[in-house]
Amino acid sequence: MYNKVLVTGGTGFVGRRLKKIKPEWTYMSSSDCDLTNKERLQEYLSDLKPDAVVHLAARVGGIKEASENQSEFYYLNTLINMNVVHECYKVGVKRLLSCLSTCCFPDVFDRYPMIEDDLMKGEPAITNYCYGYSKRNLFLQSKWYAKEKNVCYNAFTPSNIYGPENTFDLDKSHFISSMIRKIVEADDGSEVVFWGTGNALRQHLYVDDLAQIMPTLLEKHVSEMPLIVAPDENLSIKQIIDKFLKISQKDVKVVFSGVLEGQHRKDASNKNLKDLMGGFNFTNLDDGLKTTYDWYCQNKEKDE
Ligand code: NAP
Numbered sequence: 001m002y003n004k005v006l007v008t009g010g011t012g013f014v015g016r017r018l019k020k021i022k023p024e025w026t027y028m029s030s031s032d033c034d035l036t037n038k039e040r041l042q043e044y045l046s047d048l049k050p051d052a053v054v055h056l057a058a059r060v061g062g063i064k065e066a067s068e069n070q071s072e073f074y075y076l077n078t079l080i081n082m083n084v085v086h087e088c089y090k091v092g093v094k095r096l097l098s099c100l101s102t103c104c105f106p107d108v109f110d111r112y113p114m115i116e117d118d119l120m121k122g123e124p125a126i127t128n129y130c131y132g133y134s135k136r137n138l139f140l141q142s143k144w145y146a147k148e149k150n151v152c153y154n155a156f157t158p159s160n161i162y163g164p165e166n167t168f169d170l171d172k173s174h175f176i177s178s179m180i181r182k183i184v185e186a187d188d189g190s191e192v193v194f195w196g197t198g199n200a201l202r203q204h205l206y207v208d209d210l211a212q213i214m215p216t217l218l219e220k221h222v223s224e225m226p227l228i229v230a231p232d233e234n235l236s237i238k239q240i241i242d243k244f245l246k247i248s249q250k251d252v253k254v255v256f257s258g259v260l261e262g263q264h265r266k267d268a269s270n271k272n273l274k275d276l277m278g279g280f281n282f283t284n285l286d287d288g289l290k291t292t293y294d295w296y297c298q299n300k301e302k303d304e
Helices: 013-021 038-046 063-068 070-091 124-147 175-185 207-220 235-248 271-277 285-303
Strands: 007-010 052-055 097-101 153-157 161-163 192-194 205-206 227-229 253-256
Touching: 007 013, 007 063, 013 207, 038 070, 052 070, 052 175, 052 207, 063 070, 063 271, 070 124, 070 153, 070 253, 124 192, 153 207, 161 175, 161 207, 175 192, 175 235, 175 285, 192 271, 205 207, 205 285, 207 227, 227 271, 235 253, 235 285
Parallel strands: 007 052, 052 097, 097 153, 153 227, 161 205, 192 253
Antiparallel strands: none
């Protein structure tokens, strides 16, 4: 349906996995074009003339980075998103599919799983407050450009993403990558310390499931709904660690520090996604963890 598709954030974790499925699309990095620079972006888009854009680029980080650099996360993400939506419109791009995050959802809600309509009902968790608001702004901007300017601009909302090629750098990584690295590097019998209490619940989305879903969303997701992309399983951090200990066959003592607990739960419904896709079988966490663990063992020297 679209001849020339541009992917922003094409060199990031999600972009690299999407490229394996759609190698014919154009994958942009920050060195190709700094999205905070609107003149450069306009020039880049005018030269490339894409007929559709998948917008993945963002300043992304784990709970520590996002909670300690809120002003930077707000400024960069807001600037990037404002520029991408407006410059796409100015150069005549008719289709823009942008990536939000379940971090946008309210910190506490009265009914779970949350649905797309709940995205803006209440403030995001303090640990990702500014990241959450910058993504909400992206949703609003897309929605109103679509309403007023005869374009199909909308978004999807993935839950926590994990899988091969994620960063395993402990200063930047998200929970599953840091869990794998910490446990693999620990000696049997030693203590491994994790943040929080282990009780927080998370839906962990396998990156290749998302990569498989995005091309269909580009074609078929035409409503303003910030379509949730999240698997069925919603497990506590403790349950996920237990699964990984079985897979890795490591015998370590798990300790929780209590700090940086994050949002207690943000489970979100995938019903609308499954309706749109005509069903979808998400990779179960056991299989996804095993594949990610194998990838890490084969590539860990390169990542350090
Ligand atoms: P990532 O690995 O950190 O990659 C970020 C990408 O954005 C890179 O390609 C980076 O380019 C690009 N970028 C950053 N600043 C830029 C700028 N100023 N100009 C141009 N490009 C810039 O992120 P990811 O994990 O793939 O995340 C992809 C999307 O998924 C993001 O929108 C994120 O918010 C969303 N998301 C992620 C998760 C998760 O768990 N990872 C969960 C929910 C939603 P360079 O590398 O060239 O600098």
